[in-house]
Amino acid sequence: MPPLTLFRYIAVRTVFAVGGLLLIFTGLIMLVDLIENLRFAGKVDDGDFGLAAMLTIMRAPALAQTLIPFVFLFGAIWMFNDLNRRSEISVMRSAGLSIWRLLGPAAIIAALSGVLIITVIDPMSAKLFSTAENLIANKQGGGQNVIRVFTDGIWLRQRDEKMQLIINAQNFDEDRETLEDVTVWRTDLNSRFLERIDASEAVLSGQVMELRDARLKEAEGLTERRTPVYAMETVLTSADLRSRVPPPETMSIWQLPKFIALAETAGLPTVRYHMRFHDLSSAPLKLLAMVLIAASFSLRPARLGGVFGMVLASIGVGFLLYILSEISSALGQAGLVPIAMAAWTPAIIASLAAITALLHLEDG
Numbered sequence: 001m002p003p004l005t006l007f008r009y010i011a012v013r014t015v016f017a018v019g020g021l022l023l024i025f026t027g028l029i030m031l032v033d034l035i036e037n038l039r040f041a042g043k044v045d046d047g048d049f050g051l052a053a054m055l056t057i058m059r060a061p062a063l064a065q066t067l068i069p070f071v072f073l074f075g076a077i078w079m080f081n082d083l084n085r086r087s088e089i090s091v092m093r094s095a096g097l098s099i100w101r102l103l104g105p106a107a108i109i110a111a112l113s114g115v116l117i118i119t120v121i122d123p124m125s126a127k128l129f130s131t132a133e134n135l136i137a138n139k140q141g142g143g144q145n146v147i148r149v150f151t152d153g154i155w156l157r158q159r160d161e162k163m164q165l166i167i168n169a170q171n172f173d174e175d176r177e178t179l180e181d182v183t184v185w186r187t188d189l190n191s192r193f194l195e196r197i198d199a200s201e202a203v204l205s206g207q208v209m210e211l212r213d214a215r216l217k218e219a220e221g222l223t224e225r226r227t228p229v230y231a232m233e234t235v236l237t238s239a240d241l242r243s244r245v246p247p248p249e250t251m252s253i254w255q256l257p258k259f260i261a262l263a264e265t266a267g268l269p270t271v272r273y274h275m276r277f278h279d280l281s282s283a284p285l286k287l288l289a290m291v292l293i294a295a296s297f298s299l300r301p302a303r304l305g306g307v308f309g310m311v312l313a314s315i316g317v318g319f320l321l322y323i324l325s326e327i328s329s330a331l332g333q334a335g336l337v338p339i340a341m342a343a344w345t346p347a348i349i350a351s352l353a354a355i356t357a358l359l360h361l362e363d364g
Helices: 003-041 049-065 068-085 088-094 099-140 256-266 271-281 283-298 307-333 339-362
Strands: 145-150 153-159 164-173 178-187 193-205 208-218 225-233
Touching (some): 003 099, 049 099, 068 283, 068 307, 193 225
Antiparallel strands (some): 178 193, 193 208, 208 225
């Protein structure tokens, strides 16, 4: 079999195996998520099957993306074992082909798929997931408090039954739980200007925002009033500044660097965003590692027996890699190890271990 024909044959088998499993897993994810969204739709106004279906479709790409490493692991195991069961691997090996030539097509497809995911698929799925999360927040009534980060600092919007607040702060001191260089615009529900307050800092304490060294100017006032402390009711808390900013899952690899720079300038925590950036960047290596793991357990000659045990072992190693990734991610977010090391180490260790096993298998 000519090399190009062999490459095409194994590549096509890999695409069909991975694609088939991806469709199956995506269908299961959508079914489970649809049930959850139906429960959610039953608890909100104007909730119906159409809302649940729309949320399911928008969330499906992002949810399915989390299972991509396992799709490549199981797909590669399926493909290699099928070739082995039909003695095609033995024939190829007897023709003088090395293990690296046999797994090369699957490895290349895995690496290229990783690049495609982080550059094209993830930006689209992140946008859809963000839209779905905003829709859920609006239906729950939680979309009235919005926090965004731009080049001119942190912008917050609070709306209740009485009025609307638009707040701009240049920085957030996480240790003191204080907003610095603050400007507050207070309007009525029809967006008619009522009052502007400028302050050196604002302390969020319970249901009150205390503006220090405040300067007030009302809509009908010609002069500016000053007061050492000006308190106003608010539902915003310091925890909102950590949790209500756009979650990392709603940002693509193209958006993360700019947001991280802005958030760091504004004093907001960025550990989760750094972790997602490195996690996305390591996707090609993670998928490659899954194919290498599958090959190291599945290319053993079928005549030696124990195929089922080897398949179970490869699946176990894949789940062990997942657990290692979760532990490493937790250590990175806790600041116990560098974030880049936490994101890349599991994939590097898995790749090196699989390559070592394949070298031992190649040498007999």
